Amino acid sequence: MHRRLGLKDDEHERIVATLGRDPRPAELAMYGAMWSEHCSYKSSKIHLKTLPTEGAAVLVGPGQDAGAVDVGDGWAAVFKMESHSHPSAIEPYQGAATGVGGIVRDIISMGARPVALLDPLLFGPLTQERNRWLLEGVVAGIGGYGNCIGVPTVGGEIHFAEPHSANPSVNVMCVGLARAEDLVTSASLTAHAGSLMVLYGASTGRDGIGGVSVLASATLDEGSAAARPSVQIGDPFAEKLLIEASLELIERGLLEGLQDLGGAGITCAVSESAARAGMGADLDLDAVPLREPGMAPFEILTSESQERMLAIVHPSRLDAVTAVCERWGLGTAVIATLTRGGTLAVTHDGSVVAEVPARSLTDDGPEYDRPREPRAAVAGEDPTFAPFDGDPWSALLAVLAAPNVASKRWVFEQYDSIVQGQTVAGAGSDAAVIRVPGTLKGLALSADGKGRFGALDPYLGAAHAVAEAARNVAVTGARPLAITNCMNFGNPERPPVMWEFVESIRGMSDACIALDTPVTGGNVSFYNESADSAIWPTPVIGMLGLLEDYRLRVPTGFPRPGLSIYLLGETFAELGGSEFAEAVLGVVAGRPPALDLAKEAALHRLLVAAAAQDLLASAHDPSEGGLAVALVEAAIEGGHGFAVTLAGDLPSHVTLFSESASRAVVSVAAEREAELLEAAAAHGVPVARLGETGGSAVLFDGLFETSVGALREVYESAIPRLLGEDEAPA
């Protein structure tokens, strides 16, 4: 039976040894859920411990429901990213919707009001009908849930790659704000023996059972449709009420602890809350409000019904807590009491159905150092040296129309990006910028990570993801502060996948140290593979940065004619893993661009300093598609054309499409050019003048001339065409 719950034989033996006897059925179900890969991180824990997690601004690191950083003026930004990829592969709307629900609850359980959502997504090519179905469903689900709870979806990204055809990656990041002194952590609030555990929110049904053990911790194969009952169903209206009730409970100081219910439902929430407080609990399943009669103990214990929270309440405050929940239309039930001793004792119908040490479910679970073995290098000649005699104009159109590059308007217009009234910059900007109410501060948020570089070199792929996320934040003028992350990988029981994971952790670690952006938490999603095809190693990085004055935020697009365009940083001959190589040459091969983290850090410092002096009229990261794409995007976004002359000895297609790191395309008023040159010299960043903004034409001197309008048409129509729609919206 333990195998049906996803437990291996040696894990079963370990349970027997811990309990000193054979486990009861309900206990097996609890271990099956808590020791699943998704909940226990058993294959990744020892490696995650090597990540840099400390920094001057970090208030809460990994280990709580979300991370938190100090953003000044007494405010804490709380943020985390999670995956919900396996449910989304089966049932894209609900999988994505409940992914949003889950991450939002992680934020409110820290005492923070959710203020932004970002969604980095990866799908297979849109030429396949199933991938179109998945994209449409996931986007509808994110919008359907997110729009209904009053949290703006302000950013994210979408990439397409063949290995994601059967395994979409749905990662969701949520950011919240709290007064630093109000943060809810196991350190900030004291739970007492005898305090009550109150379940509030929705009732408990049979949805989502096996969500973590069966669905999220195993590969997908032909029987997957049968796993549909394991997909949770979301109710965003209930979530909105949950948000308001929870924040009111915290504001009134009524709680000793707060935890959201997610993977492994009641078992996880009760055991984690008790273990964090150094205690045990007496849990009575008869007290749990049920959605349907006749639910077995293991079902109640592992149900993943959504929109439920667990509060730890001193008995003297129970009436006040109930009153707040009732006012918001939410049911409450006292389901457990905290006890000394550390044992989680569960009763149902008058009998004891489980009695286990709480810690053995949470912290004392298995930890594996799985074998790893370097994966074979990707075959193929490096496209950097492939002769290319095509014309640069057609190449530009092909790259601009490539789904990874083309406008995602079809997607982001399905999201409410303006509710709460604080969105200074949303989609179309390198990083989203939202204001911190009552201050002049802005938070800059970016989520980045595509697998292509990781496919070629997992260490570099992960380092690039961190660098790109920080660069996207820095071009807006914000100082990158810290990251959350979601590690999307294949089956860790296969040595090459485990090797990719460890290499990615190494790359992420080195980049975070060099860029001073510690890891505050995150999520690991393994088993993203079917048959023998695994996704590329895809660490997705959620970067949070700080703008001291949001009014000094630097836009992405050219804002006016008559500005001087400069390239900060240097372009090298590096087409390995580039959009050009894939879209025009049809290959994914070679080495990713080099990454000099010292140069990257210097670029960020220059961008932040220049923004603080109001020196830059615009700034854009050229890493996706290269310099030509960045210039065109800036023209389309700002509404102004340009004329540039690209000097240098490299072949023109290399200059246009190389994806060298540590660069930024900026525009500056003519009378301030000298200041820019001085600032660049002071920071040791190479700088080259490219040309000027203005007019409706786009001129690459010596190569071709076109118009902003023609390019905009190609850029905006690509994705709608692939989805079988004409480009006119609505």
Place this chain on the structure above:
Amino acid sequence: MTVGLPRIGVITFPGSLDDRDALNAVATMGGTGVPLWHGDHDLLGVDAVILPGGFSYGDYLRCGAIAGHAPIMDEVRSFAERGGPVLGICNGFQILCESGLLPGALIRNRSLRFVCREVTLRVETAQSVITADLTPGETVAVPIKHGEGAFMARPDELARVRDQGLAVFRYAGPDGVVDDAHNPNGALENIAGIRNEAGNVVGLMPHPEHAVDPDVGPTGGQPLFASLLAAALAGAGA
């Protein structure tokens, strides 16, 4: 009774989302925002009432259907009958139609998708509490964000809308031309907002409360709020 700043009530229903944003817009435009609760029978003596955007009651049954039966709607009806200014934004517009305070209904966007984008509205009449400061033919830029925003009406209702000039705003291009290419949701005759005969009750799908702060968006909502606050002040104490 009221002297000084006009007091504008904003009703929070379970699931209201842009209530805080409406209160902030009122304050930005020089009024006093007064939070009102759906379960109370008290408008707290406000000079105007806003039903804000959101997904009240989760859009269960039909958008705005359940909110129409909330206790506070009794007071909103009496207030409207006495000529008090009532503004329904997005979900608020849906609630006013479901309550019978405005003709017509809002149905699903013809694209079948939620759409969040900035639109241009052409002012159709100055005979309403939110367009008194404007001139017919003028345009304002305001964002929309909805999945069920296509205005529909039965033939007899549509005849009334036409005959009595009840359309307040129509979706238009940047040059003010009303055409299908600039209709974001399939609304009948590009209608974005309507008024009652007296002009004191107005409903519109676009969000003027998200168009008063130049740092975060367009400012087409400023003249709408200015008109509303002036109407509120004029009627204050009535």
